[in-house]
Amino acid sequence: MATPAIIGVSALVAGLTARHFMKRGAMGAADQWVKGGFRAKMDRKEAVAILGLKDGPTLRNKIKDAHRNIMLANHPDRGGSPYLASKINEAKDLLDRETKR
Numbered sequence: 001m002a003t004p005a006i007i008g009v010s011a012l013v014a015g016l017t018a019r020h021f022m023k024r025g026a027m028g029a030a031d032q033w034v035k036g037g038f039r040a041k042m043d044r045k046e047a048v049a050i051l052g053l054k055d056g057p058t059l060r061n062k063i064k065d066a067h068r069n070i071m072l073a074n075h076p077d078r079g080g081s082p083y084l085a086s087k088i089n090e091a092k093d094l095l096d097r098e099t100k101r
Contacts, residue, residue, distance in 0.1 A: 042091065
C-alpha cells in the first residue's frame with residue numbers, strides 16, 4: 001500500500017522540479033528564442049538573427065548554408081509557413097546585398 005504512494009509522490013516531486021527549472025531557463029531551451037515579432041522593415045541585425053548567424057567577417061561565407069538549412073525545415077511544400085519562408089528569403093537577400101558591397 002505504501003509503494004504506490006511513494007511512486008506518486010516521487011513523480012510529483014520530479015514534475016515540480018522540472019517545471020521549476022524550465023521556468024528559470026536552466027535547461028537552455030528558453031534562451032534560444034527571440035521575444036517579439038518581426039519589424040516592419042527588416043534591418044541587418046534582424047536578418048542575422050533570423051538566419052541564426054553571428055555578425056562578423058565570416059558572415060558572407062555562412063549565409064548560403066544557413067539559409068538552406070532553415071528553408072529545409074520551414075519550406076511551405078513541407079508544411080512550413082509561407083510567411084516565415086518569405087521572411088527567411090528576405091533576410092538572405094538583404095544580407096547578400098549588404099555583403100557584396
